[in-house]
Amino acid sequence: xxxxxxxxxxxxxxxxxxxxxxxxxxxxxxxxxxxxxxxxxxxxxxxxxxxxxxxxxxxxxxxxxxxxxxxxxxxxxxxxxxxxxxxxxxxxxxxxxxxxxxxxxxxxxxxxxxxxxxxxxxxxxxxxxxxxxxxxxxxxxxxxxxxxxxxxxxxxxxxxxxxxxxxxxxxxxxxxxxxxxxxxxxxxxxxxxxxxxxxxxxxxxxxxxxxxxxxxxxxxxxxxxxxxxxxxxxxxxxxxxxxxxxxxxxxxxxxxxxxxxxxxxxxxxx
Amino acid sequence: xxxxxxxxxxxxxxxxxxxxxxxxxxxxxxxxxxxxxxxxxxxxxxxxxxxxxxxxxxxxxxxxxxxxxxxxxxxxxxxxxxxxxxxxxxxxxxxxxxxxxxxxxxxxxxxxxxxxxxxxxxxxxxxxxxxxxxxxxxxxxxxxxxxxxxxxxxxxxxxxxxxxxxxxxxxxxxxxxxxxxxxxxxxxxxxxxxxxxxxxxxxxxxxxxxxxxxxxxxxxxxxxxxxxxxxxxxxxxxxxxxxxxxxxxxxxxxxxxxxxxxxxxxxxxxxxxxxxxxxxxxxxxxxxxxxxxxxxxxxxxxxxxxxxxxxxxxxxxxxxxxxxxxxxxxxxxxxxxxxxxxxxxxxxxxxxxxx
Amino acid sequence: xxxxxxxxxxxxxxxxxxxxxxxxxxxxxxxxxxxxxxxxxxxxxxxxxxxxxxxxxxxxxxxxxxxxxxxxxxxxxxxxxxxxxxxxxxxxxxxxxxxxxxxxxxxxxxxxxxxxxxxxxxxxxxxxxxxxxxxxxxxxxxxxxxxxxxxxxxxxxxxxxxxxxxxxxxxxxxxxxxxxxxxxxxxxxxxxxxxxxxxxxxxxxxxxxxxxxxxxxxxxxxxxxxxxxxxxxxxxxxxxxxxxxxxxxxxxxxxxxxxxxxxxxxxxxxxxxxxxxxxxxxxx
Numbered sequence: 001x002x003x004x005x006x007x008x009x010x011x012x013x014x015x016x017x018x019x020x021x022x023x024x025x026x027x028x029x030x031x032x033x034x035x036x037x038x039x040x041x042x043x044x045x046x047x048x049x050x051x052x053x054x055x056x057x058x059x060x061x062x063x064x065x066x067x068x069x070x071x072x073x074x075x076x077x078x079x080x081x082x083x084x085x086x087x088x089x090x091x092x093x094x095x096x097x098x099x100x101x102x103x104x105x106x107x108x109x110x111x112x113x114x115x116x117x118x119x120x121x122x123x124x125x126x127x128x129x130x131x132x133x134x135x136x137x138x139x140x141x142x143x144x145x146x147x148x149x150x151x152x153x154x155x156x157x158x159x160x161x162x163x164x165x166x167x168x169x170x171x172x173x174x175x176x177x178x179x180x181x182x183x184x185x186x187x188x189x190x191x192x193x194x195x196x197x198x199x200x201x202x203x204x205x206x207x208x209x210x211x212x213x214x215x216x217x218x219x220x221x222x223x224x225x226x227x228x229x230x231x232x233x234x235x236x237x238x239x240x241x242x243x244x245x246x247x248x249x250x251x252x253x254x255x256x257x258x259x260x261x262x263x264x265x266x267x268x269x270x
Numbered sequence: 271x272x273x274x275x276x277x278x279x280x281x282x283x284x285x286x287x288x289x290x291x292x293x294x295x296x297x298x299x300x301x302x303x304x305x306x307x308x309x310x311x312x313x314x315x316x317x318x319x320x321x322x323x324x325x326x327x328x329x330x331x332x333x334x335x336x337x338x339x340x341x342x343x344x345x346x347x348x349x350x351x352x353x354x355x356x357x358x359x360x361x362x363x364x365x366x367x368x369x370x371x372x373x374x375x376x377x378x379x380x381x382x383x384x385x386x387x388x389x390x391x392x393x394x395x396x397x398x399x400x401x402x403x404x405x406x407x408x409x410x411x412x413x414x415x416x417x418x419x420x421x422x423x424x425x426x427x428x429x430x431x432x433x434x435x436x437x438x439x440x441x442x443x444x445x446x447x448x449x450x451x452x453x454x455x456x457x458x459x460x461x462x463x464x465x466x467x468x469x470x471x472x473x474x475x476x477x478x479x480x481x482x483x484x485x486x487x488x489x490x491x492x493x494x495x496x497x498x499x500x501x502x503x504x505x506x507x508x509x510x511x512x513x514x515x516x517x518x519x520x521x522x523x524x525x526x527x528x529x530x531x532x533x534x535x536x537x538x539x540x541x542x543x544x545x546x547x548x549x550x551x552x553x554x555x556x557x558x559x560x561x562x563x564x565x566x567x568x569x570x571x572x573x574x575x576x577x578x579x580x581x582x583x584x585x586x587x588x589x590x591x592x593x594x595x596x597x598x599x600x601x602x603x604x605x606x607x608x609x610x611x612x613x614x615x616x617x618x619x620x621x622x623x624x625x
Numbered sequence: 626x627x628x629x630x631x632x633x634x635x636x637x638x639x640x641x642x643x644x645x646x647x648x649x650x651x652x653x654x655x656x657x658x659x660x661x662x663x664x665x666x667x668x669x670x671x672x673x674x675x676x677x678x679x680x681x682x683x684x685x686x687x688x689x690x691x692x693x694x695x696x697x698x699x700x701x702x703x704x705x706x707x708x709x710x711x712x713x714x715x716x717x718x719x720x721x722x723x724x725x726x727x728x729x730x731x732x733x734x735x736x737x738x739x740x741x742x743x744x745x746x747x748x749x750x751x752x753x754x755x756x757x758x759x760x761x762x763x764x765x766x767x768x769x770x771x772x773x774x775x776x777x778x779x780x781x782x783x784x785x786x787x788x789x790x791x792x793x794x795x796x797x798x799x800x801x802x803x804x805x806x807x808x809x810x811x812x813x814x815x816x817x818x819x820x821x822x823x824x825x826x827x828x829x830x831x832x833x834x835x836x837x838x839x840x841x842x843x844x845x846x847x848x849x850x851x852x853x854x855x856x857x858x859x860x861x862x863x864x865x866x867x868x869x870x871x872x873x874x875x876x877x878x879x880x881x882x883x884x885x886x887x888x889x890x891x892x893x894x895x896x897x898x899x900x901x902x903x904x905x906x907x908x909x
């Protein structure tokens with residue numbers, strides 16, 4: 001139905017969408033610009049451009065410690081989340097069982113929940129149990145929210161998994177373990193990879209949960225927040241830009257890998 | 271001629287889901303090397319039966335004997351049988367060669383032996399050798415069927431099970447593959463147990479057919495037997511268009527059917543016959559000039575005409591019923607719609623069935 | 626007590642996640658509820674239950690924060706629905722191959738923590754920041770910054786929660802079969818009628834999820850008010866935070882949390898009770 005009215009509508013929608021994209025990325029651009037100033041304070045238009053703060057940030061031991069904490073938490077979260085969520089997704093999407101409907105709704109609850117309140121509730125819980133707050137409690141806190149998300153991501157892949165594949169492998173002589181490693185996991189791999197990517201990135205960028213549960217350890221978002229509130233240096237936008245670009249690279253790279261592997265599977269060789 | 275040995279024996283095999291019996295105490299002997307097809311409508315239990323034989327479902331009762339040995343508790347990966355699934359279940363992340371070799375790889379065979387065997391199978395199934403490294407998603411429907419078959423044959427199982435593999439394919443390809451399957455069966459000499467909902471498909475390929483309904487086997491026999499001497503109305507109607515009407519005894523050893531005729535000459539009546547149905551295949555009805563041209567005749571009005579390729583089918587309205595006649599295309603018939611016509615059949619061409 | 630071996634594969638697979646959520650989600654929330662009935666400023670769970678905290682909420686200014694949070698969240702949802710529906714529509718119907726690239730662009734901000742993204746707005750809007758500084762240098766004009774106003778908080782919230790409205794809406798619109806629209810046009814419906822009778826109802830699952838998710842997350846928003854609002858408004862989450870940290874009044878914080886959880890819980894239950902997740906996620 002290509003009428004003049006619909007052309008106009010489409011044009012308007014396109015313009016609007018681009019405006020929204022600009023709106024979304026304007027702050028990021030501002031942060032990146034702010035990281036290139038040579039002066040101590042932020043002023044626009046930027047008086048002197050310089051890369052000193054970039055140099056200072058990368059050489060800072062404190063920053064390295066932060067990055068290490070954030071990465072450690074993210075990696076732990078990724079490994080545990082994918083392991084738990086793999087089984088969770090099987091229960092969610094593949095098998096028909098009596099509690100399934102209730103289970104599906106239960107999985108959603110930590111997602112449909114204000115994060116700051118969740119963080120505070122966990123703070124209460126950890127204190128009630130007498131646990132020392134550290135990066136490990138932060139891992140636990142992240143998992144409460146991230147395991148359901150990754151379960152959903154993997155479930156999307158599991159929905160299109162043909163159970164006959166496992167039966168065929170079994171019928172052809174494979175043991176249960178071989179079925180898992182030779183058929184189930186490889187076929188589900190794109191979903192597992194997406195889940196891992198999500199888990200890592202969501203943990204890396206998380207602020208509300210980390211704020212209340214890391215105790216004396218500090219993650220990158222926490223540090224940036226503290227500096228924003230008091231003690232601003234252009235190191236903040238540097239780290240902010242690094243964080244953003246890092247996430248973008250991981251996401252685009254991961255997505256590209258999935259696309260490439262899909263293309264490789266369908267290639268005709270010889 | 272030596273009687274072929276029984277390879278698979280089912281004794282009172284039952285599968286219950288709650289109180290519902292999907293498979294209800296089935297007894298069956300399948301001979302070694304035969305192509306046996308189980309036919310039935312959806313919900314008749316044939317898939318459940320096949321899955322029990324393959325080891326995917328646990329029977330609720332009864333026994334499955336392979337060469338006389340009870341295999342109820344032998345898991346699927348230990349049975350010397352192999353199944354071709356309805357969706358084919360080819361591993362999408364593997365090449366054609368890897369799919370075919372899968373069972374050999376699970377048994378720990380060396381790479382070059384696996385490859386030799388895979389290439390042999392590909393030759394037998396007329397798959398080009400260049401497909402060995404091709405991903406299965408890139409193969410056509412017919413090619414995928416052959417890969418699935420090669421995969422099932424790879425480790426030389428004793429019995430192959432087929433779960434309606436051709437049901438999702440278009441007509442022409444299906445006809446080709448049916449013939450190929452029959453050829454493969456002859457070449458390999460293995461026992462094939464096949465299930466389908468199409469009796470026509472079963473008749474093309476099978477040595478023997480078992481008709482299944484509501485969990486029970488209602489008739490087992492060769493395709494010819496099933497076609498010419500169906501035991502029940504269900505079996506008779508299962509093949510498609512057929513004339514069936516209720517009959518009851520009439521004086522003089524004849525039959526009467528309300529609305530059709532009062533003095534039908536029947537085929538030999540069983541003792542104590544009190545009523546049933548008469549089955550006449552459309553190709554045994556013919557247009558006749560006078561009542562003496564056939565054992566039985568009725569008059570009616572020509573209702574409709576259907577061209578079926580090499581045959582033409584006519585609908586004739588007799589009383590309240592509609593009878594179907596088929597004749598070969600080249601036989602001449604000069605009638606027009608709404609003409610009064612006379613059709614007839616011979617007693618020996620009709621079949622009496624119970625319900 | 627059902628034995629482990631009796632569970633089917635579904636039940637067994639669900640066990641790890643269920644146990645984890647029991648320990649990490651259900652248990653803490655139960656603890657919170659329990660604490661809310663403890664006497665104020667105590668730290669133990671064994672004291673005499675009392676309703677003092679709930680009384681305190683209604684006697685103090687806490688309920689004002691509550692209303693502000695609810696109001697801001699509702700406003701955010703409405704604004705985002707209007708902003709995102711055309712974009713979601715474009716992603717499904719208009720952009721074709723570009724849709725994937727655009728989705729990627731919209732996804733990236735999800736993984737950057739909200740305080741960094743909000744800080745960009747601070748840099749944009751602050752005195753001598755990007756906007757005002759440019760204006761000053763170009764036109765010599767000095768304007769007041771809209772930062773540290775209530776509008777700034779709303780801006781921040783709309784900004785942060787945009788993806789959470791956009792993705793469910795996109796999913797919902799993608800569930801409208803083309804043929805239903807074509808049939809409606811064919812039967813004589815106008816553009817607006819098709820929209821009202823076909824598109825809105827069929828995309829309802831996505832709309833519900835989008836509204837619900839955005840509202841529930843926005844009602845717990847705290848960073849926007851702090852970073853961009855300069856304490857102009859104290860949202861309920863901040864009241865809870867203060868109770869837990871500075872005031873050291875856990876029971877009060879718990880009671881406030883319970884009220885918030887009630888609101889969230891009722892909304893979630895009402896919307897999701899009969900929701901067909903399989904169709905939403907699996908059969909698109």
